[in-house]
Amino acid sequence: MAQVLDGQAMAARITQDVREQVDLWVRNGKSVPGLAVVLVGSDPASEVYVRRKITACRKAGIRSIEHRLDSGTQEAELLDLIDRLNADSHVDGILVQLPLPPAIDATRVLDRIRPDKDVDGFHPVNVGRLSSGTGGLIPCTPLGIMTLLDSVVDDYRGKNAVVIGKSNIVGKPVAMLLLEREATVTVTHIETLNLSEITRQADIVVAAAGAPHLVRGYWIRPGAIVIDVGITRVTDEGGQTRLVGDCATAELDHALAVTPVPGGVGPMTIASLLSNTLRAAQLRDDG
Numbered sequence: 001m002a003q004v005l006d007g008q009a010m011a012a013r014i015t016q017d018v019r020e021q022v023d024l025w026v027r028n029g030k031s032v033p034g035l036a037v038v039l040v041g042s043d044p045a046s047e048v049y050v051r052r053k054i055t056a057c058r059k060a061g062i063r064s065i066e067h068r069l070d071s072g073t074q075e076a077e078l079l080d081l082i083d084r085l086n087a088d089s090h091v092d093g094i095l096v097q098l099p100l101p102p103a104i105d106a107t108r109v110l111d112r113i114r115p116d117k118d119v120d121g122f123h124p125v126n127v128g129r130l131s132s133g134t135g136g137l138i139p140c141t142p143l144g145i146m147t148l149l150d151s152v153v154d155d156y157r158g159k160n161a162v163v164i165g166k167s168n169i170v171g172k173p174v175a176m177l178l179l180e181r182e183a184t185v186t187v188t189h190i191e192t193l194n195l196s197e198i199t200r201q202a203d204i205v206v207a208a209a210g211a212p213h214l215v216r217g218y219w220i221r222p223g224a225i226v227i228d229v230g231i232t233r234v235t236d237e238g239g240q241t242r243l244v245g246d247c248a249t250a251e252l253d254h255a256l257a258v259t260p261v262p263g264g265v266g267p268m269t270i271a272s273l274l275s276n277t278l279r280a281a282q283l284r285d286d287g
């Protein structure tokens with residue numbers, strides 16, 4: 001049987017660890033770290049994620065400030081809010097939940113966030129820092145993935161890592177982090193030919209396509225590690241909704257380790273947001 005990496009349990013430990021560091025920070029006379037969470041509109045999945053982020057902040061002793069704007073909000077209004085959050089010394093981290101309504105230019109919004117408050121790591125300065133290996137805030141999902149991988153991999157050098165998906169929020173940044181550890185990294189996507197032959201060469205597969213059960217048993221060689229990032233909400237015949245990952249996990253007994261959906265990468269994404277918020281508070285204090 002493959003080892004199932006318990007993201008929920010690991011996230012709970014990280015949350016506790018952040019809480020202890022926050023308490024120490026506050027005992028040293030610093031102000032409580034604050035995270036501003038901006039949600040535009042009422043996409044149901046975004047509502048779920050934002051709720052989880054706010055609950056997690058409470059557990060970690062981080063102050064969260066929620067800003068809800070209706071779906072008809074003008075871009076200028078949102079940019080204005082970001083300017084105010086950028087200038088607010090009680091705000092250490094700013095998170096603008098994606099996706100934004102189509103009328104708003106998401107790039108312009110993300111570019112407006114001060115890089116040292118950009119706990120998502122989406123600002124071009126942080127993207128550049130990640131690709132040049134010169135620090136910066138690291139996107140939460142890739143950071144969570146690396147923490148999960150670190151629990152089963154001690155040396156990435158000489159390992160073949162295959163990333164499925166090339167998005168700016170998961171595929172590209174996780175590829176950068178794997179490259180930084182000197183894995184041999186292949187980034188694949190919808191136009192990749194013979195994908196299963198490429199994954200069959202992999203020691204590590206990170207599946208972030210959003211394609212339910214794309215990765216089958218024969219795609220994975222014995223002893224490989226499989227990180228399932230994909231989350232697709234499906235409704236079964238009985239009208240029940242459930243979450244389906246990118247991997248046919250039931251076919252992966254021959255893997256060394258796999259992550260479950262739910263309870264794998266998702267909770268780790270949220271735990272990483274807490275670590276990044278504490279880091280942002282500390283970085284700003286030093287600089």
Ligand SMILES: NC(=O)C1=CN([C@@H]2O[C@H](COP(=O)(O)OP(=O)(O)OC[C@H]3O[C@@H](n4cnc5c(N)ncnc54)[C@H](OP(=O)(O)O)[C@@H]3O)[C@@H](O)[C@H]2O)C=CC1
Pocket residue numbers: 141164165166167168169170171188189190191192195208209210211214229230231232265266267269
């Ligand atoms: N657990 C967590 O914390 C998180 C989970 N997610 C989930 O991860 C998945 C990916 O998210 P995100 O990166 O934002 O999604 P995007 O849709 O932005 O990117 C998906 C990527 O996968 C590629 N792709 C899609 N289908 C296939 C396929 N059949 N074969 C190969 N490549 C494919 C696309 O290729 P191309 O570029 O060529 O179109 C694209 O590069 C989603 O299910 C999302 O819900 C996302 C963020 C956090």
Ligand SMILES: Nc1nc(=O)c2c([nH]1)NC[C@@H]1CN(c3ccc(C(=O)N[C@@H](CCC(=O)O)C(=O)O)cc3)C=[N+]21
Pocket residue numbers: 048049052095096097098099120140141231243261262263264265266267269270
């Ligand atoms: N600015 C921004 N930053 C993000 O990091 C960001 C975003 N926008 N938009 C959407 C994606 C998606 N994402 C997830 C967070 C938590 C879970 C999560 O907690 N998942 C649970 C299940 C949640 C459920 O029940 O739906 C799990 O996998 O166990 C999943 C996905 C962050 N994202």
Ligand SMILES: [Mg+2]
Pocket residue numbers: 031032089090092281
């Ligand atoms: Mg402060």
